[in-house]
Every structure is written in structure tokens, then in C-alpha cells.
Amino acid sequence: MVKPYEPEFEQAYDELVSALEDSTLFEELPKYKKVIPVVSVPERLIQFRVTWENDKGEIETNNGFRVQFNSALGPYKGGLRFHPSVNLSILKFLGFEQIFKNALTGLSMGGGKGGSDFDPKGRSDAEIRRFCTSFMRQLARYIGQDTDVPAGDIGVGGREIGFLFGAYKAMQNNWSGVLTGKGLTWGGSLIRPEATGYGLIYYVEKMIEKASNGKETFAGKTVAVSGSGNVAQYAALKLIELGATVVSLSDSKGTITTTSGITAEQIKEIGDAKLKFKSLEEIIKSPTFAGVEYSAGERPWTKFEKLDVALPCATQNEVSGDEAKALVAAGVKFVAEGSNMGSTKEAIEVFEANRASGVWYAPGKASNCGGVAVSGLEMAQNSHRVRWTSEEVDEKLKNIMSNCFDSCYATALKYTAAKDGELPSLLKGANIAGFIKVADAMFDQGDVF
Template sequence: MLTDEYVKRVYAQVEQRDGDQPEFLQAVREVLESLQPVVERHPEYEANGVLERLVEPERIVKFRVAWTDDEGKVQVNRGYRVQFNSAIGPYKGGLRFDPSVTESVIKFLGFEQILKNSLTTLPMGGGKGGSDFDPQGKSDAEVMRFCQAFMTELQRHIGQFTDVPAGDINVGAREIGYLYGQYKRIRNEYTGVLTGKGLEYSGSLARTEATGYGLCYYTQEALRVLRDDSFAGKTVVVSGSGNVATYAIEKATEMGAKCVTISGRAGYVYDPNGIRLDVLKDIKAHRGSIKEYVERVEGSEFHEGVDNVWAVPCDIALPCAHQNEIDEEAARTLVANGCTVVCEGANMPSTPEAIEVYKAGNVLYGPAKAANAGGVAVSGLEMSQNSYRLSWTFEETDAKLQSIMKEIVANSLAAAKEYGMEGDLMAGANIAGFVKVADAMVAQGVC
């Protein structure tokens, strides 16, 4: 509930201006609800218009992307870059290529990124971008031509000290390579303007694994601190089948869990013996369908309807697919089937109603902006390596990632306790991320 008058006034203004952007409104309301005790204690935030400025992007770039397909036909997509807040560092956030991309989706992701980046303790502001282009089913040449056209416009607005994009859904090593090549061609400079680059051209070891591994480091630490427990012996349901899901399965399995599902656009795979990573990685390497899994692994099953994955009984759920994939009904099913932990690898995968179900069911809930911050954390470490012209070992980078994720848990719990919400990881993440940004905004004046 919104009870603070300042918070209510700010949210009403957002509703009036952006009433046609449901994902953005959802993200803003969830954060503002958590921040009410903070702004009540700190009147300087209201005096300096911190919330009003926090919910309004510093800049939105929206542009046409015209490219030619393999048949010689011109195709047109929309491109976006939202540069949301630079109070603590250059804008930082991924690029998403998916038909679901809209201005609302990019704005919610950019808004969440402000607090997520703050939580890592690294000097990075919040931004996000992407396009409604769908790489699936496209040839490598078509993807290259699209990426080159996209970067031809985007390069005007980014730079290593201004805005450093990375990958997100459907933007992996192939896409980052094409984007970086075009940036370098146009600007004639070799800088760390993108992260998630190949190891051959200044990428970082452990970046591919970072979001999935970080999700598990966060979950393991939260379990240890709040439940005196661990992944060992647990059954885990995972949605998605991309990098986040793949490496979350890898690390959770290494920690003693059994991960029994993956999912895609058409449905999900259930393997009661535990997902075989060698098969999954091979399928993803040739951009195949997860339906191939059941053809290659005896005893596994394919089920239509991706949302039905949450009906599989489990101890821990790791949603790693997309926003709002767990609604109230799915959350009730999870709790009824014995799930006691939900930590988010995707961005905002739980609806507000689902989160209320978690709270009522005493579920340990790790929100996306904290639990999946490992990806951007290692992106920040890649930026540092690029600046120093150094390359750290996998072990060095992974150790830094583990330390960052443990610190996020500790800082979230400390912030929640300070404001009377002990044990609430969601409120704690919002508060801990916000206070650092808010104090920087106050210190820098009205800008």
C-alpha cells in the first residue's frame, strides 16, 4: 500500500504520464512501496525532488532500424536506449532483442537497473536498450546486418565514459561481436564500450556464467543466513534455457541440488533424473529447440505450455525466463507443492500478486535486482579490466563475483533491519540500492 503523501504524489504523476506502460508502472510501484519509511526519515529527499527525478529517465533514444534480409527485402524495426540515471556512474545495462520489446519494457528494465547496479557497489548508473527484432530463425548474415544498422544509430549515444551496453535476452556472443565490430568501424577506436565481449577482444572470463552463477551464490548465502540451509539435496525447478538458466543449473548442481526442468517458448522439459548439461549446451550451441532434449535423453518429457513448469513439485524455484512469468495462481501452486525458496534470475518474473503469495507462505524470496545482479557485476569487472588493459583469471573473477553476491545479501538484510523490515530481502534490496543513488543525487544538486 502507498501511504506516504510524497510517495503517493510521485506515483500519481507517473501514472498520469505513463499510464500506457504497465511494466514500468509495476516496477515503480513495487520500489516506491518499499521506500516509504526511508523518505519519511529523510525529508531532504523530498526537498531535493529525488523521487520525481528517479522515476523520470535522463534521456530516451528511440530510433528506426532499417536492414535488408537475405531475400533483399528491406525490414524495419524499432530501437531503444533508455539512459535512466547516471548519479553514481556511466549508464550500464543490457540490450534485448525480442518481439516483446516496447518502450515500457525497456523503461522498467532501466529503472530496475539503477538499483541493481547500485547494489553491486560498483560505479555504474542505470540504463537499458534493445529492439523488437527477433534473431530466432534469422541467418547469421541477417543478424549481422541488423546489428550493424542498430549500432550505426546507437553509437552516437554511447561510450566507455557515457553509456556501456551489454547483452540481454537474445543478445549473446554473436550479437555483441557484430555490434562491437560496427562501433569500432565507425568510431575508429578500441575501447570498452560494450561488455560481454569475446575473450579474443577484451572480454572477461566468467562473464558468460556470471548471472546464473551469481544467482546461485546469492541463493546459497540467503539460505545460509536466513534458514541455516543450502542447495544440498534440494529439487530445483528452473525456467528458461538460455545462459542464465544453463549456468544456474550448472552451479546449483555443483552445490548438490537436482535441477529437473528447462523451458522455451513452446513448453518445458521435465527430467526427473536432473537436466543433463552436456545435452542442453549442445542444443544451445547449434541454436536448436529444447524439444530435442527428450529425443536424446531417455526418461525425460516435453510438456506444452511454458507456464505449466511451475506445477512441477520442487524445494526451490529459479525463474530465469522473462517478466511476469509467475502469476498468483502459479505462485499458489508452487507453495502448495512444497516450494520454500524463490530467487529470480530473470527481470521481474513475479507479479505483485505472486509476491504477496510468497510472503503469506513464508517463502524465502530473492528479488531480481539483487539475485540476478551477478551479470552486471562481472560486466563492471570487465570494464575495470578494459581500463587497466588487463585480463583476470576465471578464479579471480569468480571470487570477486561470490564476494559481491554475499555482500548484496548482507547489505539488503542490514537495510531491511534498519527500517523495521527484518528479513525482507526485497525491501532491503530496494532500500540499499536507493540510498546510495539518492545521496549522490542530493550531493550533485538538481540536474
């Protein structure tokens, strides 16, 4: 079931099972225990060869994958990742997380994930187009708007989604909402690029409101953000809009920090440069970044003596146990993941151990579900052949994130014990709430009996 040579998947599995076992769920409703060995095995694993021609006329070969993990709540839904690190363990971890994340949105979506070990960095548009065509030639037979609806992820942005969609349409002679993250003129949804970052902030807004009994907001708070892709950029922009001070961003090579706060103008420049695969080290040479410090090979979590909020928005396991201790020592009260499984097991243990001191941690399956939520809204718009305004989509996103928080909070109160004055565990609440919804559907459909 869980293979020791699949460390990322094993970590995601252990997080779910630990949360369930450290609650009263199995004691009150022992039937749910039999769901674990079923839900933790993918319904289908697809692996295929992708051969394509580079600009020199040479053949290159990559591995392609799709993990169709669970369809109890709807068509498989989850992104495609193009990155050299892609392997089955990472995709199984992401697909497993996606099952329960999608359940927390309240929309009709199952869980899946896919991608390739292809690296788009340094490739021409023509090479990326040829790769996407070859990749879709293999994937097309396994997906469809009522079967499996992939989206983008690391290395798969609007350009790649366009090439993939065009290849699917040509091969299948079928225009349908088979991919999300599409361009606005051909079936895409407004607010989709912003959705994960905005949704993260809407979730943390609810955390702050609940913890302070409605007395506090983001205004005046100091926030450390990691990453510099879509999630980090739009989370930072929304934070600035709400009156917070964003003191960091990062990429795989290093971190930029400034106590005076990163500006919206700087974030726009970073966004434009990242489309050209420039590093932050290159970007901050611009005059716009006067006064911003760059630290090569470092993450932002140990760079500050005083912080209110920490938002990991880069990749998995980007906050270590020692970094979590540094955040707690800096006075952080709210930690929420914009990335998938952004904190190591040791880091999570540090955050959870400090709930009595007012530290509140939200796992990615809850706090970053805004992206897939708007993907679900894009699917709905495609099915009805309509397009909602940005205000309509944003309002629906806010409601989804609010309901997600309320579900996590209420479930934590129901099935877990908290000491006097201790905040309930959103980690346990999110895992239990998502699990119960999926498990009930699996019982109803005869997947478990």
C-alpha cells in the first residue's frame, strides 16, 4: 500500500492517518477505518513515453504520468507538472492530497495529478509546443470533461495549457472543457491565475478573524511569503491591498527581503521577469529594487526577528523543523500553506505544539484549495457555455474559502480535544472533514462495504 521508496506519498499518507487516528472519529464511527486501505491506492496509474523533436532535429524522450486517484466525488481533477523532479512518489502525494482538497471545496471533483520530468526552462516556444503535442497524444485517450480534467501546475502555465488544449482538440475533434486554466477568449475563467493566492489570503483572513473574535484583520501585519510564482505573487498583491507588509519572496536560488515591504510595482516586475525564467538574483539588479536585500541559497523563515504571518508558497517541504522554531521565536501567530505540503513533519509538530501559545497552522489541502475551486468554477462555466464576471467568480471563491474554513474548524471541534485556551487543530479538522466526505461517497457507491 505505502511503499518505503515513495517518501513524499508516505508523508502525505502518514499526515492523513495520524490526524484521523488522533481524533475520536474511529472510536465513534469505526466503519471509517476500513476506508483507509482503499482510498490510499489510486484507481488507475498511467505511465507513458513522450518522444519529441528538439530545435536541432534530435529526438528527446521523457516520462509522462497521470495518477487518477479517486473519482468518488466527480471527475479526476488536478494539475500537470513539468519539472525534472517529477516522479510517481511526488505525483501520488499530490494526487492523494488533491482528493481531500477537492472535497473541501464543496464542488463535484475527484482527485488526480500528472505531468512529466520534462524541463521547460531554456526551451523555445516551438520545443514546448512539440513536447505538449507529443505528451497529449498519449494522455488524450485517458481524459475528458466527465472523466479527468487536468489543469496547470509547476512548469505548466497558460502557454502550455494552450498548446495541450489545441493538441487535444485536433486529435479528438472535440471542443470541451477538458483542461482548466484556459485563455479568457477560449473558455477560461476570470480570477483563475489569482485564485490560489487570493484564496489563501481569504482563508487566513478567517483564521485571524476567529482567533481575535473579529477584532483584527491583515492591516498592519508583517507577512513573510516564500515563492515568486503565481501563488506567491497574487497572495502578496492581495496582502498589500489589505494593508499588510510583505517582507519576503523567494525562488529556488535565494530570497529577497525588505522590512519596509515589497511593493506592487516590484511584484509586477517579478511576474514579467519570471515568465522569461529569470531568477530573483537577476531581477533585483533593476533600479526598482533599491533597498531590497538578496540572500543566496536561503529561505525567508529565519531572516526576521518579528513576524505575524508566514505563508509558504513555493514547493513541498520548504519549512524545516528548525525553521518552524525560528518562526515561533519571531512571534508568528498564523502559518498557512499556499504550496502543497509546504511544511515538513517536524515543522508541523512544532506549529501544533504551540497552539496553546496562539500559533495556528493551516495545511495546504485547506488553505490553498482556492486554485482548484476556481478550476471547478471554470468547468461549470464551460458546461453552461457562459462566462461569469470577475466579481462573480471572486465572490464565489470567497464563499468557498469561508465555508472551507468553517468546515475545518467545526470538524476539529467535533472530533478532537483542545486544552483550555488552545486553538482547535485545523490540520486535523481539514483532514477529517475531507476524508469523511470522500468516505461517505465511497460507501454509497460500493467502493467500500
